[in-house]
Amino acid sequence: MEAATWMRNKTVSRLGAAKGLMFLFCLLTLICQTSSTVDKQELAKLRQNNEILKRELEGLKAEHKFLSNLLEYVPKPDQSMERLWDSFDSLPDGFPEMTKRLKQLTQKVEETHMSLKELEAVKHQLTELQKVIAVTEKNLEESDRILNSIEKEHDEF
Structure with a gap:
């Protein structure tokens, strides 16, 4: 029992x-x-933020391209000085405006010195921009992978 x-x-x-x-x-x-x-809803917000980051990355890439093209087209200071000396040497002997030419030469040297500093600043900015672009690309790739995996899991449910 x-x-x-x-x-x-x-x-x-x-x-x-x-x-x-x-x-x-x-x-x-x-x-x-x-x-x-x-x-x-959160996934849509994340996707939207990801698209904004992609647009910002495209802007950074465009800025990088502009700066690198700028560096290619800016004359180097040595070339500018050579042109100045060539024009100075082509003057006839006893040319009356020698002092005016010397003043122009000193102004060009000062401008070249300033442009050299600016050129170095642009080069530094370019390297910093390359670093930012590389980090941003890695982060975007990782966030894309994460969002895609979340969407796949979400679709499975």
């Missing part, structure tokens, strides 16, 4: 546990669906 009641109590407890598990499963399903809609 005791064995029969023990078996009956065990079966009842199994049914109660199964009902409890079914209830928990239903709750989790509802929570996951609600969470899924929230995730869609």
Whole structure:
């Protein structure tokens, strides 16, 4: 008799546990669906932020291209000085405006010295910009991978 009641109590407890598990499963399903809609909104915001970062990266790349092209077209100070000395040497002897030419020469040397400093600043800015572009590209690739994996997991649910 005791064995029969023990078996009956065990079966009842199994049914109660199964009902409890079914209830928990239903709750989790509802929570996951609600969470899924929230995730869609957050995923859309993340995707939008990612697109903004891509546009900023394109702007940085355009700035980098502009600066590198600028460095190619800016005459080097040595070439400018050579041209000045060539023009100075081509003057006839006893040319009356020698002092004017010397003043122009000193102004050009000062401008060249300033442009050399500016050129170094542009080169430094260019290297810094390259570093920023490299880091941003890595971050964008990683965020793209993460967003794609989240979208795949979201589509599976």
